[in-house]
Amino acid sequence: MKKYLLILIPLMLSGLQLCAQKLEVSVQANTGLFHFAGKSTTATTQVLQGSTAGSAMDYANDPYGNKNGFSYGASIQAQTVSKGGFIVGLQGGYELLRSKVEVNKYTPITSVLYGDYLPIAANDPSFAVTGHVAFQSQSINLNPYFGYRFQLNKVKLDILPGMDIGLILDSRDKGEVKDKDGKIYKVNRERTKAPTDVRLRLGAVASYGRYGLNASFAHGLTNYMKNYIGDASFNAHSEYFRLGLSYRLL
Known part of the structure; x- marks a missing residue:
């Protein structure tokens, strides 16, 4: 599906340009709030020690924080x-997305592990900690969209339904x-x-002159946990609210 979308999008834009009144090109910077939703997401988890070589290999047992x-x-x-x-358009850019999960327990590598996930031991070696871990991903995001422009005196309001296609470059915990004695355990595992x-994405842009205020909400269709431990019943999808500023170059 992704291959056909990448072929269709530039053809769609070039064809519509022939009958369009004008072409607009703009740049945009945005911030936002990103999290996971679905029955397998969580607000709290534990950190498991991943290697005796150092804490950089520690990881969250369930990183998909809501x-x-x-x-x-x-x-x-x-x-x-x-x-x-x-309106018909295409937006492309770089995004760094983070969801957050609170951590209440740390499990050192002193027990037998089943796979990479569930510690099994006669005496649980875990101890209480405080802090949080983010599931962080870097991606190239493509946003093809359609829409309609309303002219409100000197302000233009564009309503823009469309979709995001996030091509993930890197993801990590x-x-x-920190434990009760103040010792810090860092997590940075790819x-x-x-x-x-x-x-699916719904956006709106209010512009005055060359400047614009942008807002959008995107609801994920992709199940990040589709193949999680071989169990298809797990489900976690992304949700992202953006707010940004834009400047029209053309």
């Missing part, structure tokens, strides 16, 4: 606007926790590459 993490990105977009106010994150 608490918002601060995220940000930058993009460039091109759109055509017809004489009737109809990142954070730190995970297996996350799947391409497809999200």
Whole structure:
């Protein structure tokens, strides 16, 4: 599906440009709140010691936190606007996304492990900690969209339904926790590459002159836990609220 979308999008834009009133190109910077939703997400988890070589290999037992993490990105977009106010466009850029999960327990590597997930021991070696871990991903995000422009005196309001196609470059557990004696355990472990994150997205842009205020919400369709421990019943999908500023170059 992704291959056909990447072929269709530029053809769609070039064709519509022939009958469009004008082409607009703008740059955008945004921040946002990102989290996971679904029956397998969690607000709290434990950190497992991943290697005796050092704490950099420690990782969250369940990293798909349902608490918002601060995220940000930058993009460039091109759109055509017809004489009737109809819009079609494509936005592409870089994003760093973080969800957050609180950590209440640390399990050292003194027990027998079943796979990488469930510690089994006669005497539980775990101890209490405080802190949080983020599931952090870096991605190239493509956002094809359609829409309509309303003219409100000197302000233009664009309503833009579309979709996100997040091409993941890197994903990892990142954070730190602290025990009752003040010892800090850092977490910065790379995970297996996350799947391409497809999200439905609804955006709005209010612009005055060359400047614009942008807001959007995206609801993920991709199950990050589809192949989690071989059990298809696990489910976690992304949700992302963005707020940003844009400047029109053309």
